[in-house]
Amino acid sequence: MPNEVIAEFKVTRMSILDENGIADVALMPELSHEEIRKMYELMLLARAFDQRALALQREGRLGTYPPIMGQEAAQVGSAMAIKPADWVFPSFRETGVHLSLGYPIAQIFQYWSGDERGQLTPDNLNIFPFCVSVGTHIPHAVGAAMAARYRRDPIAVVAYFGDGATSKGDFHEGFNMAGVFRLPVVFICQNNQWAISIPVKEQTAAASLAQKAVAYGFEGIQVDGNDVFAVYCATRNALEKARGNGGPTFIECLTYRVADHTTADDAGRYRSSEEVAAWRARDPILRLERFMAAQGFWSEDYGREARSRASASMDEAVHEMEGFPPPAAADMFEHACASLSPRQTRQQEGL
Amino acid sequence: MPNEVIAEFKVTRMSILDENGIADVALMPELSHEEIRKMYELMLLARAFDQRALALQREGRLGTYPPIMGQEAAQVGSAMAIKPADWVFPSFRETGVHLSLGYPIAQIFQYWSGDERGQLTPDNLNIFPFCVSVGTHIPHAVGAAMAARYRRDPIAVVAYFGDGATSKGDFHEGFNMAGVFRLPVVFICQNNQWAISIPVKEQTAAASLAQKAVAYGFEGIQVDGNDVFAVYCATRNALEKARGNGGPTFIECLTYRVADHTTADDAGRYRSSEEVAAWRARDPILRLERFMAAQGFWSEDYGREARSRASASMDEAVHEMEGFPPPAAADMFEHACASLSPRQTRQQEGL
Amino acid sequence: MAKLNMVQAINLALREEMARDDRVVVMGEDVGRDGGVFRVTEGLREHFGAERVIDTPLSESGIVGAATGMAAYGLRPVAEIQFMGFIYSALDQLSAHGARLRTRSRGRYTCPLVVRTPYGAGIKAPELHEESSEAIFCHIPGIKVVAPSGPYTAKGLMLAALRDPDPVLYLEPTRLYRLIREEVPEGEYLTELGRARLARTGDNVTVIAWGSMLERVLKAVEPYSADVIDLLTLSPFDAETVLASVRKTGRAVIVHEAIKTCGLGAEIAATIAEDAILHLRAPVLRVTAPDVPVPLGKLIDHYLPTAEQIRAALDEVLQY
Amino acid sequence: MAKLNMVQAINLALREEMARDDRVVVMGEDVGRDGGVFRVTEGLREHFGAERVIDTPLSESGIVGAATGMAAYGLRPVAEIQFMGFIYSALDQLSAHGARLRTRSRGRYTCPLVVRTPYGAGIKAPELHEESSEAIFCHIPGIKVVAPSGPYTAKGLMLAALRDPDPVLYLEPTRLYRLIREEVPEGEYLTELGRARLARTGDNVTVIAWGSMLERVLKAVEPYSADVIDLLTLSPFDAETVLASVRKTGRAVIVHEAIKTCGLGAEIAATIAEDAILHLRAPVLRVTAPDVPVPLGKLIDHYLPTAEQIRAALDEVLQY
């Protein structure tokens, strides 16, 4: 009886669109030019939001903001695979997801301006509030998936988080439950290589984050997170599997946080400009542009136009946001609980 | 670029002594008959403790007690590989470990009689207090390993816990840190198939617990937990690796909790007597007896004698325990903190 | 009408409400096949199936977190934490999420979640099995905290908790589980959340207690002319009833089994000191456990407030 | 003597103690290379090396748990929780373990651990970045809780915390980090734990505050003749100093930025109601945040107690 092998596992990486914008035709998802243009324009929109948010923050018109630059493909690609009935549990760095799903732009600005009212998800979307507490929303996604299964709703649930979140106890407890109950949930980790100043190598000794799924008895896959097609495919497959009772999937999107952690951070303190430059060269938008250009449906003009449309959307949204009346003090009590206690009522009256 | 395999993992199971008491000579550790006899006698001692504790509890002379019956090989086999300078972090079901390491028997009884003074580990041992809160002691072991490394102490740290503990967030956070810092720590899980009424299949969808180590970038191995030699070997190897800066190891001992979860439990409510009977037949003590008999160093007489020595040790320990004066009320304050606040002092005086 | 103990009363409440409302699901460690380590959920799995009576992995934070997601989706989960001593790792989920979901989502998502947990000392169980840390949860806006003092209120409070649109922490005093039997009607009756109950009336002193201490207080005060207030809802607590009684009696003694410092007794005393000071004739006394970790069984009777200590406090305030 | 802000003062304390005692190690998220998100640990990694200034994975419970193991082994870890809003998942480790290790091991193992965390509101940061839940920790026997009110006490309290043989939760009021500069001597001075400081003396009323509220109170009380007590140690708090002052002034107002219900103010008021009632001429008032979750930046100024609210409370008690 020598040591007997009782199980073997493989972790794979999916990529379709390479850095030069050349796609593997065999793997390429069926997407019309129109759909690809939509992806492209959403990525531009996300980038435009980022740039505008940074500018507003510098001018003191916005609070702390966590830019997504570099992660547009991971966010737009995955969100494009989500259906309106699906439930989405974002972290705090998913502007691209919010925008792709149609969350009102002005409200995203409003939230980051320190106004809770930005969190009111429109009725036609099932997006949970931004979750700043890293990884702690993962069990909520799991619970929603349990409830959806109980209700026999033919939907799936998606949770987004970062590489840092994989170290949290709630990641583990949530993943484990998802496995045990074989729930219709897709976990999307944007491994952007950093959790503030902690590189992923110091976050875990695992060679990939995808392999963490082995611990929970379901599939984990790594995708090139700057490849919008691979992200889209992996997410679509996982969502279909989830809706078809095939259980959860963990998708690790390898990407990079090109900007500072937030406007309160200075990434220069902990990482080299060479590293950043190398990743800038792998820009997901550029890559898609190259693909579209090679396929003949991108031109300088179109790019310029699309950018200026994105920018105009921002003008409009910022205008709208700045037109929102400031919240009243009593607003603190508005949603504190369904009905106020006598003490709370007195406190509200006393404001 | 089809999906590229980026990593492969194997999980192995180690066993040396089969159910008929036949050992794989190639794998058999170098143990003298005397050492094997010691293992055997410790297993008998553990079983004797269990039986005595159950009897005392029924008579109202002991509080709730968690029996270890069936897990003696996993506990004695692993503990025999531990050196006195190593630090040990037990859960609440490691009587066999305590006994093997030389923890005073009377104090173990004392603890389960509801007297905190049973927790005072003798100076020559480095055993942490019993930990009832499942899995939450794992980070302590990790921290002790960090400190030992910092101090350049040539020791290793061992943490014991059950299958249920693998679902706790602290398991995850502790394991992950152990991996990141490549710490000298050995994690020993007694997968006794049940966490109270939850079978391991409902605890996790992973086919083995050992594979959970993949998530943390270090080695996990499954051993036949009713095979004292395999457990001993796996633990010894892992401890040597740890002391030699080779990082952590996770050992899953496949075993079975033959008795109720505790004296307050009725396992008949949730599992079949057939299952229990099948595992009783795999009794680790019986298996070792068969081996020793075949090797010519076990006889009925020796077995009887060893059992009666174990029983005599229990008589003595129970006598000692029942001779301990009851704790005084003021004892609650004794170790509450290094120095009492004025309010605590008044409270103590007012008792 | 049947005489039930508290275990049976809670079980009945769950059973009736599950029959009435298919949004109610029960979840936790050992709640299913085993019927809970105290048998509070006994028979529910057989009756309502494994989909509604869910045995979970050993994950306190995950249980409360998943229940929060279920509640947001539209169910009404009842999550069990096996003992209050294990609830601390779920505090983040309760405090940062369950309690704030309504606020954070501006009312779009709510968390009608009941977290049940056995609490309190006196059963001589291992460490962390006898905790009474209700004050921590009373300091979290957005959660209600309740503690029944007998089978009748146990059922009424459970039904009220199950109908509440916000998270409710439901504390079950283990010492009382099988100690008291009371008439517990079948069918619906709600013990209103936020309302205390006058368990006994008198003139000279107000004694405030809840959970397992109520029984002890009622015995201790027999020779006195005391208002005894059974708080029932610990947060938000019924200040009006407390203040009205104190204004009448001029004296207040608060009894709880949690440690003294920053216990809920502090809030009650502070409220009296703020709003009824002119009516006070005596110091507001608290009879509580001492400020030490809960000891194991051999010392637990020294830890818990005793009838003698309660009487001593009454005698002291009555001197004024 | 240099004028330092609070960030620099805490940094200096850590630096000096690390130089003096090689058992002191610093750990947490971003405390090393980045020097902490508020720069409190800036330069320590360069000076003392990565083995003593340890960047950890994102695991609040694991950080406190591992630090507990390190402390038990003989080190003196200083664990940072990046914001108090993320400490809740470490509560189990603090409460069930750090605080009880001495008791559970009958003194064989101890936990000389300092947990540092930025706390309090007023910096307009995202959700959970402005929490003030000190009362929860004051309800845990075995842990001390401290909160400096300026650079000078920040250093003295940190040194005292680092020398303490038991766990100390060290709360750093973010609003004050760079607001106040004070003379902070180099070298050793310890601000004794368990002792409050009379920040100002007067005759008519006692105002009790701590952390970032002290600065606000001192401004608000200028026109009054008030004793202002800077609590410094929140648990165990200095009841003697509070009571002595209240016996003198006959009036007490407590100011804190946590919510009112079950805040530490309740304990202080209850202590006064218990031990100084005969000296009171007026209700004991609390000026606190309202009982709602901490709002985001746009509303935070309405949440925090204001100078006007403090003055209104003073005016009210002075009517008696």
Ligand SMILES: Cc1ncc(C[n+]2csc(CCOP(=O)(O)OP(=O)(O)O)c2C)c(N)n1
């Ligand atoms: C539980 C918790 N701990 C700490 C923080 C402070 N913090 C905010 S973001 C962050 C890093 C998160 O890294 P990652 O999960 O990789 O997400 P990313 O920021 O890269 O998108 C930290 C430590 C937090 N928000 N929540």
Ligand SMILES: Cc1ncc(C[n+]2csc(CCOP(=O)(O)OP(=O)(O)O)c2C)c(N)n1
């Ligand atoms: C954190 C925590 N949750 C719940 C419990 C109650 N409880 C005690 S033992 C146990 C099951 C433990 O199972 P396992 O880890 O497999 O250990 P075993 O009892 O089988 O030795 C449970 C749920 C506890 N002690 N601690």
Ligand SMILES: [Mg+2]
């Ligand atoms: Mg990241």
Ligand SMILES: [Mg+2]
């Ligand atoms: Mg088990």
